[in-house]
Amino acid sequence: MDQANDIDALLPQTQCRRCGFDGCRPYAVALAAGSTALNRCPPGGEALISRLAALLGRSVLPLDPDRGSAGPPLVALIDETACIGCARCLDDCPTDAILGARRYLHVVLTADCSGCELCLPPCPVDCIRMVPAPDAGDQTLPWEAIQTRARRFRSRHERRQALGARRALPA
Ligand code: SF4
Ligand code: SF4
Ligand code: SF4
Numbered sequence: 001m002d003q004a005n006d007i008d009a010l011l012p013q014t015q016c017r018r019c020g021f022d023g024c025r026p027y028a029v030a031l032a033a034g035s036t037a038l039n040r041c042p043p044g045g046e047a048l049i050s051r052l053a054a055l056l057g058r059s060v061l062p063l064d065p066d067r068g069s070a071g072p073p074l075v076a077l078i079d080e081t082a083c084i085g086c087a088r089c090l091d092d093c094p095t096d097a098i099l100g101a102r103r104y105l106h107v108v109l110t111a112d113c114s115g116c117e118l119c120l121p122p123c124p125v126d127c128i129r130m131v132p133a134p135d136a137g138d139q140t141l142p143w144e145a146i147q148t149r150a151r152r153f154r155s156r157h158e159r160r161q162a163l164g165a166r167r168a169l170p171a
Contacts, residue, residue, distance in 0.1 A: 003055075004032040010051050012043040012146050013153040014114035015094035018068050023094070023157075031056065039063050043115075045070030047143040072138050073149070074130040075113040076120075078106055082127035089119040089128065095156035110134060114153045 008028035019040040021027040030036040031052065038052040039061040046063065053060045063070060076097075078089075085103045097113040100106030110133070120128050132138060141149070 004028045006055060007031050007052065010044070010048060010055070011041065011150065012048070012114075013150040013157060014043045014116045015153070015157055016043060016114065016116035016118070018042050020067070037061065037064065040067045042068040042070050043073075044146065045140070047146065051143075070140065072140055073133040073136050074115040074117075075110050075133045076108045076115070076117070076128050077131045078108055079127040079129070080105055080107075082125050084125055084127075086124060088122040088124065092118040092122055094118065094160065095153050096160045097156070112152070112156055114149070 004025075005028075008025055011024040011028060013024050015023045017023060019027045019036075021030060021036075027036070027041065031038060038056060038058055039049050041048055042063060049063065050060055052058070078098075083100075083105050085100065085105060087100060087102045087106070089098055089106060090100065094116060095112050095114050097109045098106055098119060099109060108128075113133075115130065115133065117130060120126075120130075136145075
């Protein structure tokens, strides 16, 4: 499990599931077990692959194109004129970056949005689109920036999981 922790510490924490796992932590556990490839994380890109290769003593591989491509970070933007306040997008946001309540307009807290795109499929009126993150524009992030964002997303995701676990406790 120690190695899974070391791997997880390198992962971008967008929780986007593009690796084919149910978030960053499950991918880290599978990598530590040697049961998956180290080139399945587009948000981490080549910078992550080289660090994983060094940590795991494996060869560097090109990013698996079936997992998507690396690129500048995106954030979700909700079209205020089209949002019907159904609140369906709230459940899937791993960082609790969407503010709103049933029958009210929803908005995205840009700084907390990991760009995972998990809110897009549940929206019944397709009023969410992805736009360039304001602090990055069309620039692919350097490793230090990926790690800075990861710390924020990890904290948000862990808080969300803790709240969910508390809600699930028997009364
Ligand atoms: S950032 Fe996305 S693709 Fe990378 S490990 Fe986390 S969930 Fe998987
Ligand atoms: S607002 Fe959408 S894209 Fe942003 S973190 Fe939440 S679910 Fe992901
Ligand atoms: S799922 Fe779409 S319509 Fe429903 S609250 Fe979210 S953004 Fe608005």
